[in-house]
Amino acid sequence: xxxxxxxxxxxxxxxxxxxxxxxxxxxxxxxxxxxxxxxxxxxxxxxxxxxxxxxxxxxxxxxxxxxxxxxxxxxxxxxxxxxxxxxxxxxxxxxxxxxxxxxxxxxxxxxxxxxxxxxxxxxxxxxxxxxxxxxxxxxxxxxxxxxxxxxxxxxxxxxxxxxxxxxxxxxxxxxxxxxxxxxxxxxxxxxxxxxxxxxxxxxxxxxxxxxxxxxxxxxxxxxxxxxxxxxxxxxxxxxxxxxxxxxxxxxxxxxxxxxxxxxxxxxxxxxxxxxxxxxxxxxxxxxxxxxxxxxxxxxxxxxxxxxxxxxxxxxxxxxxxxxxxxxxxxxxxxxxxxxxxxxxxxxxxxxxxxxxxxxxxxxxxxxxxxxxxxxxxxxxxxxxxxxxxxxxxxxxxxxxxxxxxxxxxxxxxxxxxxxxxxxxxxxxxxxxxxxxxxxxxxxxxxxxxxxxxxxxxxxxxxxxxxxxxxxxxxxxxxxxxxxxxxxxxxxxxxx
Amino acid sequence: xxxxxxxxxxxxxxxxxxxxxxxxxxxxxxxxxxxxxxxxxxxxxxxxxxxxxxxxxxxxxxxxxxxxxxxxxxxxxxxxxxxxxxxxxxxxxxxxxxxxxxxxxxxxxxxxxxxxxxxxxxxxxxxxxxxxxxxxxxxxxxxxxxxxxxxxxxxxxxxxxxxxxxxxxxxxxxxxxxxxxxxxxxxxxxxxxxxxxxxxxxxxxxxxxxxxxxxxxxxxxxxxxxxxxxxxxxxxxxxxxxxxxxxxxxxxxxxxxxxxxxxxxxxxxxxxxxxxxxxxxxxxxxxxxxxxxxxxxxxxxxxxxxxxxxxxxxxxxxxxxxxxxxxxxxxxxxxxxxxxxxxxxxxx
Numbered sequence: 034x035x036x037x038x039x040x041x042x043x044x045x046x047x048x049x050x051x052x053x054x055x056x057x058x059x060x061x062x063x064x065x066x067x068x069x070x071x072x073x074x075x076x077x078x079x080x081x082x083x084x085x086x087x088x089x090x091x092x093x094x095x096x097x098x099x100x101x102x103x104x105x106x107x108x109x110x111x112x113x114x115x116x117x118x119x120x121x122x123x124x125x126x127x128x129x130x131x132x133x134x135x136x137x138x139x140x141x142x143x144x145x146x147x148x149x150x151x152x153x154x155x156x157x158x159x160x161x162x163x164x165x166x167x168x169x170x171x172x173x174x175x176x177x178x179x180x181x182x183x184x185x186x187x188x189x190x191x192x193x194x195x196x197x198x199x200x201x202x203x204x205x206x207x208x209x210x211x212x213x214x215x216x217x218x219x220x221x222x223x224x225x226x227x228x229x230x231x232x233x234x235x236x237x238x239x240x241x242x243x244x245x246x247x248x249x250x251x252x253x254x255x256x257x258x259x260x261x262x263x264x265x266x267x268x269x270x271x272x273x274x275x276x277x278x279x280x281x282x283x284x285x286x287x288x289x290x291x292x293x294x295x296x297x298x299x300x301x302x303x304x305x306x307x308x309x310x311x312x313x314x315x316x317x318x319x320x321x322x323x324x325x326x327x328x329x330x331x332x333x334x335x336x337x338x339x340x341x342x343x344x345x346x347x348x349x350x351x352x353x354x355x356x357x358x359x360x361x362x363x364x365x366x367x368x369x370x371x372x373x374x375x376x377x378x379x380x381x382x383x384x385x386x387x388x389x390x391x392x393x394x395x396x397x398x399x400x401x402x403x404x405x406x407x408x409x410x411x412x413x414x415x416x417x418x419x420x421x422x423x424x425x426x427x428x429x430x431x432x433x434x435x436x437x438x439x440x441x442x443x444x445x446x447x448x449x450x451x452x453x454x455x456x457x458x459x460x461x462x463x464x465x466x467x468x469x470x471x472x473x474x475x476x477x478x479x480x481x482x483x484x485x486x487x488x489x490x491x492x493x494x495x496x497x498x499x500x501x502x503x504x505x506x507x508x509x510x511x512x513x514x515x516x517x518x519x520x521x522x523x524x525x526x527x528x
Numbered sequence: 529x530x531x532x533x534x535x536x537x538x539x540x541x542x543x544x545x546x547x548x549x550x551x552x553x554x555x556x557x558x559x560x561x562x563x564x565x566x567x568x569x570x571x572x573x574x575x576x577x578x579x580x581x582x583x584x585x586x587x588x589x590x591x592x593x594x595x596x597x598x599x600x601x602x603x604x605x606x607x608x609x610x611x612x613x614x615x616x617x618x619x620x621x622x623x624x625x626x627x628x629x630x631x632x633x634x635x636x637x638x639x640x641x642x643x644x645x646x647x648x649x650x651x652x653x654x655x656x657x658x659x660x661x662x663x664x665x666x667x668x669x670x671x672x673x674x675x676x677x678x679x680x681x682x683x684x685x686x687x688x689x690x691x692x693x694x695x696x697x698x699x700x701x702x703x704x705x706x707x708x709x710x711x712x713x714x715x716x717x718x719x720x721x722x723x724x725x726x727x728x729x730x731x732x733x734x735x736x737x738x739x740x741x742x743x744x745x746x747x748x749x750x751x752x753x754x755x756x757x758x759x760x761x762x763x764x765x766x767x768x769x770x771x772x773x774x775x776x777x778x779x780x781x782x783x784x785x786x787x788x789x790x791x792x793x794x795x796x797x798x799x800x801x802x803x804x805x806x807x808x809x810x811x812x813x814x815x816x817x818x819x820x821x822x823x824x825x826x827x828x829x830x831x832x833x834x835x836x837x838x839x840x841x842x843x844x845x846x847x848x849x850x851x852x853x854x855x856x857x858x859x860x861x862x863x864x865x866x867x868x869x870x871x872x873x874x875x876x
Contacts, residue, residue: 100761101760101761101762101763104761104762104763105763116755116757116758116761117755117758118750118751118754118755118758118759118822119754119755119822120750120753120754120822120823121747121750121751121754121822125747125750125751129751129758129759129762129764130759130762130763130764131762131763132744132747134743134744137743137744137745138742138743138744139742139743139744139746139747141742181762
């Protein structure tokens with residue numbers, strides 16, 4: 034891949050990336066969340082067409098028009114979310130689309146033979162080819178997908194964070210398989226956050242940062258610290274306001290909290306007037322932690338105490354207790370984007386917007402107008418559809434909703450994801466002012482829990498930071514005891 | 529390494545599924561056999577009636593099984609049946625200039641070829657509207673529910689238009705009208721065991737089961753319903769498969785239409801088959817298919833069609849008022865799916 038660039042709207046996701054992988058080589062592709070790894074791999078596997086640059090496969094120009102074409106050219110991609118047909122048998126999944134057949138009749142004998150061969154290659158020979166895919170474990174399903182690539186005679190295999198949901202025993206088996214595939218001459222691109230996996234498995238590595246290749250090398254000649262330095266090396270600009278905040282009483286206390294799978298263990302205290310940051314990698318269990326606190330996910334053990342209450346609670350009770358959440362995915366969970374600003378903004382707190390239990394549109398608009406001016410949100414009217422606004426303004430509505438409901442504790446999950454720098458700065462100022470409170474209008478300081486994958490932002494605006502790694506939350510430490518290197522090391526589980 | 533143990537057919541989940549449905553069929557049948565007076569329910573004649581009536585639903589439900597396995601739906605089947613009925617009657621009613629210049633019926637002039645022509649036209653028309661359903665779903669990417677909700681009205685209107693909003697009475701009895709004639713009370717036909725239409729259904733069951741199980745087309749139908757994106761990624765011709773599936777539904781509805789034509793006495797009635805889409809969909813769902821796709825079987829569908837028919841006819845013979853019958857059938861549909869969901873949850 035040479036000079037690959039890809040633009041999405043106003044954002045340049047890839048700014049000229051080069052990537053080479055030789056036959057039989059295991060290349061590790063590393064980088065922070067949002068560095069462009071996934072976009073690059075989507076270009077390789079035909080899901081996105083590059084705006085600039087060229088791809089070559091075995092020295093010949095390669096322009097995959099779609100994922101199907103890429104697969105047929107020998108480039109197979111195994112995503113984190115597996116793509117199997119759950120109702121079909123293992124063998125049918127392996128040979129889907131290339132079933133051995135004569136005159137349209139499936140040759141079941143031949144199918145079983147071919148599938149068994151591929152399953153043996155990937156170490157699935159303990160599974161009957163007739164087993165439906167949904168009856169297999171996650172690890173087995175993953176192997177099944179690799180078997181599919183093997184059956185297709187793929188020459189390049191891309192694995193995107195393959196170990197994120199595997200046990201250590203399964204990881205061991207997967208590594209063995211990846212090595213044996215590379216010995217057969219298959220090129221492997223291995224995407225991972227976990228540097229110990231990178232150093233154990235890969236021959237070479239390539240680092241992406243902010244859509245650019247910032248370094249590559251032979252894994253055995255490079256230390257993990259050097260790779261981390263390449264991943265994070267950038268300046269923190271003065272985007273981040275930090276006024277004089279005074280933290281006071283504890284408003285939220287979480288003790289040994291564990292969910293059904295994640296988080297495994299989390300404890301912290303959140304005080305009024307402070308911003309507590311939670312760092313960690315995608316999939317470490319941060320969102321699950323917020324969901325468990327807010328009553329969206331069941332709690333397996335541990336306690337969440339707000340004021341003096343520590344029993345079970347659903348979202349409705351949490352709202353009443355003065356807790357509000359801005360979820361990570363604005364479009365699908367956070368906002369009803371087809372509805373108006375006023376509808377979205379007033380949704381959690383419709384009381385008082387009309388006589389009795391009625392809701393009057395005019396009162397909704399008036400209530401929204403206050404926040405539109407105060408924050409401010411750039412829009413035409415409170416009746417405008419949320420769809421029509423920029424990402425930054427949508428995010429402000431999500432936060433304004435919490436203010437309308439007059440919460441004391443704000444849980445913010447990736448509040449600046451996918452918005453431009455100018456809007457980010459406004460959101461930071463807003464968060465800062467909320468934590469400070471306002472004596473003039475008598476607004477008390479609020480308590481803010483901020484989950485983010487963007488380290489400069491955590492270091493820039495938080496008072497204390499805790500790190501989540503594989504479901505376990507570290508102790509919260511004051512922000513000046515952290516830097517990007519220590520945060521990243523803690524996130525990938527190397528302290 | 530020793531080969532993995534081969535579980536017998538009766539231990540497999542498919543067999544268990546079908547077995548549970550047969551059990552439900554037997555329970556429903558036993559209920560009416562016990563409670564309908566004087567053992568009238570299990571007389572041979574009544575059994576034959578059940579088979580005759582269920583054949584219409586079952587034949588149309590064959591196509592619907594394919595559609596629902598792909599996670600689609602076809603609401604237009606009742607209308608397509610009516611279209612086939614009307615086209616048959618209309619063709620039998622064609623008049624041409626005779627040798628002496630006067631008008632004669634085509635069927636009188638060519639008593640052998642005209643019924644065949646009638647069937648060919650009905651099959652052609654039904655398959656074509658099915659194909660159009662599929663084309664709208666695939667090309668315009670409109671969801672099947674909406675497309676077939678619309679075509680349900682369009683096709684019904686078409687049938688009424690062809691029939692001039694009246695019942696068409698063909699001038700001559702033909703073998704089409706005799707497809708569903710009872711064989712028990714008719715000495716001349718008693719050698720056939722079942723009416724001819726039922727034999728057609730049995731043949732279709734065999735063919736449809738074979739397609740689903742042993743052809744690439746059939747396996748692609750399951751793959752699309754199970755995970756359409758994956759199927760596309762793996763090079764399954766998703767659009768073409770869906771086109772074929774909806775066209776196939778049209779084809780089976782034409783056959784169901786011939787049976788219906790005979791069952792209602794050889795009349796081209798454009799208002800026939802109203803609400804049949806509900807019975808047909810219910811048969812498929814009770815037969816174990818899932819609206820979210822990937823699951824379903826022909827044998828299950830047939831059992832489902834029998835259950836629906838037995839409930840319907842048993843209710844009549846118990847003297848239940850029509851409103852009770854309707855409520856019972858509605859309730860059974862929800863119950864069947866609810867039991868299925870519970871079972872699924874246990875498996876998961």
